Amino acid sequence: MAELLYDVDDGVATMTLNRPDRRNAITYTLLTELQNALTSAAGDEAVRVVVLTGAGGNFSVGRDQSGDRSSRVVRGDSQQEDRTRLLDVSRVIPTLVQHPKPTVAVIRGGCAGAGLSLALACDLRYAGADAMFNTAFLGAGMSGDMGMAWLLTRAAGTSKARELMLLSERIKADRAASFGMIHEAFAEESLEARTTEIVQRLSVSAPLAVRGAKLNLDSAMSRPLSEFLMDEADRLITCAYSEDVEEARSAFLEKRVPHFTGR
16 A cells, blocks of 8 residues: 555645554655655646645654554664665655645644654645644654754744743644644634635646745745845746736736636
8 A cells, every 4th residue: 555645636736644554654665755746746737736634534643663663764773874764754844845836734633743844844734623733752752853843943933842842742733823833723524625725726826926935935034135135026027927927917807717827
């Protein structure tokens, strides 16, 4: 059975962590398959938005510590080999963060450890009201990996990230939404409908504008204002001379829904 399910339908690439019997615990194979799927989606013009979710009743509870040792990232065979494997699969985090398409995590049930890192690496994060979150690393005697502290600091702020990492408590969805770990918690019965609406809205947006907006948001975290303004201007001018801008103008005048092509 594939550890990751990949499906593209109507502009949406859905990637499903598929180890429901292990609550979608993370393995080396799963992360490798996710890296490959994300790379494929990045180069596929038919894909407008990426959805990351988990099979069964959980998103992912983190690394599989009780399964087959050979499936793990950190196996205990040697420090060098474990470090090499860890750095290899950690590439999936910058791939998600820097993905050219908007990424949406749809979270049910448990979301902890490396599974939480995957969710935090997505642009938007929505959860069912019954979802539970935990950084989880300290409880396993581990300091953290997969960019957890980097991602959490940017999502929740420095002070809150320290509390979450050092106390390693279980966090309910409504509380997670209150400080930015997720964007919103929905009632379980409405999670699919509400997230589908959000994803569809993204899928019909102008691809060049979405890509430019994502790059602006990324640059805002690292570039001095004077340099940022130059990059921002370049991206806007690229959009301004695109076919999509002409389509938006025509659709407005003709009182119809625009059809964007990314050109």
